[in-house]
Amino acid sequence: MVHTFDLKNKVVLLTGGYGHLGKAIAESLLYHQATLYVLGRDEAKFTATFNSMDVDQSQLHFVACDISLSENLKGAFQHVFDREGKIDVLINNAFYSKGQSPETMTDEEWNYCIDGTLSSVFRSIKAIIPFYKKAQQGKIINVSSMYGVVAPQFEIYDDFPQFLNPPHYGAAKAGVIQLTKYYASYLGQFGVQVNTVTPGPFPSDAVQQTTGFVTALESKTSLNRIGKPEDLAGSFVFLASDASNFITGQNIVVDGGWTSK
Numbered sequence: 001m002v003h004t005f006d007l008k009n010k011v012v013l014l015t016g017g018y019g020h021l022g023k024a025i026a027e028s029l030l031y032h033q034a035t036l037y038v039l040g041r042d043e044a045k046f047t048a049t050f051n052s053m054d055v056d057q058s059q060l061h062f063v064a065c066d067i068s069l070s071e072n073l074k075g076a077f078q079h080v081f082d083r084e085g086k087i088d089v090l091i092n093n094a095f096y097s098k099g100q101s102p103e104t105m106t107d108e109e110w111n112y113c114i115d116g117t118l119s120s121v122f123r124s125i126k127a128i129i130p131f132y133k134k135a136q137q138g139k140i141i142n143v144s145s146m147y148g149v150v151a152p153q154f155e156i157y158d159d160f161p162q163f164l165n166p167p168h169y170g171a172a173k174a175g176v177i178q179l180t181k182y183y184a185s186y187l188g189q190f191g192v193q194v195n196t197v198t199p200g201p202f203p204s205d206a207v208q209q210t211t212g213f214v215t216a217l218e219s220k221t222s223l224n225r226i227g228k229p230e231d232l233a234g235s236f237v238f239l240a241s242d243a244s245n246f247i248t249g250q251n252i253v254v255d256g257g258w259t260s261k
Contacts, residue, residue, distance in 0.1 A: 004243040007034035011084045012240055013077070015039045015067055015124065016094030016143075018049040020204045024229030025093065025236050030055045032237050037080050039065035040094065067094050067120040073127040081131055089139045089240045090128050092121045100166045110168045117172035118179070125183055125194075137191040141239045142180050144198040146255045148173025153220060160213040173198075177251050184249030193248040197235045200255020202227040222257025231256075 012029055016022045017038035029036050036059060038046055046062045065076035081087055096116030099109025121142055132138030147170035157164045177196050184194040201217040203226060208214055217226050235252050238244055253259055 005032060005237060005241045007032040007237065007241055009035070010088040010240065011035045011037070011080065011086055012089040012091065013037050013039055013080060013087060014091045014093060015065065018042075018046050019093075021199065021202055021229050021232055022093050023049055023053075024233045025091070026050070026060075027053060027055065028230070028233035028237050029240065030059055032241070033059070034089075034240065035059050035061075035084065037061045037063050039063050039067075039076050041066055067124060068096070068115065070123045070127060073124055077127055077131060086135060087128065087131050087138065089141065090124065091141045091143070091236060091240075092124050093143045095120065095143075095172075097166070097169055099168065100164055102164075102167050105166065105168065113166070113168040114172050114175075117169060118175040121176055121179060125179070129187070132187065132192045133190050138193075139240060139244075140180075140183065140187075140192065140194040141236060142176050142194070142196045144176045144180075144196050144251065145170065145173040146198060146200045146253070146258050148175075148177055149198060149251075149253065149259050156213075156216045156220065160210060160216070163207065163210075163213055180251065181249045188248060193239075193244070195239050195244070195247060195249070196251045197232070197239065198251055198253045198255065199232055200227055200253070200258040202229065202232060220258055220261065221255065222261060225256065227254065227256060 012034045014026060017026045026036060040046055043062050050060060063076045063079055066072040097113035099105045125140060147165050152165045180194050180196040187194060214226055218224050232254050235254050
């Protein structure tokens with residue numbers, strides 16, 4: 001019998017695991033009994049995020065990792081492999097960015113976001129390949145954005161310019177979807193699956209304090225509401241589990257119908 005959504009005995013690596021969405025992803029993976037390694041730069045933030053959560057701390061570990069450095073990623077993956085003897089799932093959720101204006105953005109701001117949002121995913125995939133080729137199996141789950149699929153509807157931001165989605169972010173997230181397809185095709189021969197999860201409107205708690213902006217976002221979805229972090233978490237459990245063993249190269253859009261309208 002296949003225990004479809006059971007993640008027990010699966011070793012999962014998650015970058016960006018203690019932010020608004022990362023926390024919910026982590027909590028859901030832990031609930032389904034994964035052994036979870038959160039990779040990040042801020043152990044104090046990791047501790048503050050998870051110490052108050054009702055999770056089995058023996059399943060949860062922190063590994064220092066900087067996604068801007070290939071050697072750092074390799075070292076973090078090797079550390080987990082040496083400890084566990086395998087890596088089953090890699091989730092590329094972390095990113096970094098700066099700059100916002102479509103007209104006055106500097107070259108440095110553009111390049112910084114492309115590096116932190118797209119090139120970092122490439123570095124992470126490249127670093128995991130030797131482990132997965134040796135094992136002849138493995139799963140990679142990347143994270144895109146609805147703005148990697150469609151352009152922003154700029155009227156939403158007329159009254160809230162501080163929240164305007166920048167051009168380099170969407171371009172990089174579109175690249176993540178293509179990178180997913182590329183590596184799904186390339187790594188399929190080694191039994192490796194590569195997929196993307198694309199979130200829609202999931203504003204942070206801080207952004208939600210601006211109720212007018214939330215109302216504008218809600219009006220653009222088919223369900224007339226914004227996403228809650230727990231709405232997103234299940235897609236990662238599905239893709240990490242044996243339920244998705246014949247799925248690769250796909251983009252699972254979790255956006256309340258935003259991109260279908």
